[in-house]
Amino acid sequence: MLHVDHLNGGYIGKQVLHDVSFDVKKGELVGLIGLNGAGKSTTIKHILGLLEPISGAVEVDSQTLSSSEKNYRKKISYIPETPILYDTLTLREHLTLIGKAYDIDAADLTSRTERLARDMRMEKQLDWFPSVFSKGMRQKAMILCALVTKSPLLIVDEPFVGLDPLAIRQLLRLFDEYKEDCAILMSTHILETAERHCDRFVFLHQGSVIATGTAAQLRETYSLRPDATLDDIYVEAIEAEERKQ
């Protein structure tokens, strides 16, 4: 579903990503793991098409940004780390906007909205303006806007920030449902949750992919005992990389 191929990129005058390659297949939830400044958000911005790559390619469901910007973007939905909502639109109007942007049938949009709002306990807030939302409600609103699209690739940047434990549990349940027909790339620091819910991991360090695979494969790669946690694996991966350098 997502194919990142030898991606070099970053900001003007500052290359952040070096030869980044990985895939996310349909039915997978892949965790993008890295320290602060490892390049997770930059990778996500490149996939979203918000940054121009220096070289390399990003393909989503066989579409590239250069072939058709609109079709490419329709394949992706996104939950940013910091919620970005329009102050002048209610939550329901945000969802209508999403429906129009992704060409979702009105009846489908209504039923998906009702279901997701119920699941995320946001039914009452559908006709509220974002200015009166709490931090958690804003994050839930972003989640609703992304999940309602049912687009083939869902990109999630630190989704648990500001959410209460019930909402986190509900979100993970929704992710499990979502990935049945789609793919999810999730950047997070919460390794314990990632370990329990992600099918595979991509470890980023200083803008390069240092390891990919399932938890079992990564334990094997770094010769760790079978009960080693994702934390242990990650620390070992970073130390191995630093020793190599």
Add this chain to the structure above:
Amino acid sequence: MNVFKQRFGVWVEDVVKYSRYVANGGLLFTLYFTLIYGAFVYNQFLTDLDPAFPSEWIVALIWLLLPLGHRPRTLIQEADQVFLLPRLGEIRAFMTGVRLFNVVFAAIRAILVMLVVLPLLVRTQALTSVEVGAILATSVLISAAGRLAKLEGVQYVVLPSALASGFLIVFGVPLLTPVPALVPFVLLHVRRNRRIPLLDWLLLEEKSKAQFDRVVSWFVDVPALREDVRERSFIVSLLERSVLARADAARYVYGLRVMRSNDSLDLVLRLSAVALVVMWLSGGWYVGLVVPLFVGLTALQLVPLFKRLDTVSMASWLPITRAERLVAYKWWATRLLFAQLLALGVASLLFGATWDALVGLGLAYLVVRYYLNRLT
């Protein structure tokens, strides 16, 4: 280094920087012409003024309004909540500096208002120069007290004094008007803040900065602006049944924004109302030319909003291309501006315009096209 001096230095740098953009922007012409036309119209109005015109009542009313609507600058920054906290007790000089800074602002505002109002008073009342000086001093005092009251978080201290000064001028004792205007300063001194009220001053600074940014954004791009939102359920529900139901995503989002933000529909209504007052004051003198001036002023502020809306928004990752967003915003801006143009054109005819109405409409059309073409 003195914190106030350092912050004041940064403020001066900002003002100089933006003033340069504004002066070089080439967009000032509409503003210049509006001011020049306004001055001509006002002069015409003064020439024909009936000596029985109740100018002293106007001054009394202005004194009631002068303490209101101030947005004091405090030069406080968000990081001060952490880094200035340990020094709050020892930076009295900062508070004094901020107070003086705001008094100067308030004085300038009062003087500008009185530059317009005093000729009215002088033409209808027999005033000595000392009395004119007293009236000017009263205005400055009331304005400064209003601004300081907001800074100190003290309510209801200025209005009674303004009312008392107003009574004095209405009853023909202008020389005594500064006396009640001085009283609030005593109260404000007693109830002044001894330490910087960090959160209150931070809020005041944010509001004031937003106002400064809004004015600057007419001329240059200031992306991070907050906007006030009004629900307007009646207009929105009407539009939802007609235009918005069929609109694409970009037109939908900008439509709602245009209807609900105080920077779009409100702006058109505000400036149209002012245009009607100017038409009335002009007494038919080239009244048709008011139309391009005010449509131009509206376009001057409305068109640059697109860049602000487009900088940080959800639309950047949604399947809505920039070209679609641009077309959608132009669609709404064109309709708002042409609606204003037509409404003001009809009003100019009612206020006595003849051939100048046609010239005004033609010029307004060109002005709208000019500003919309800048939207790229």
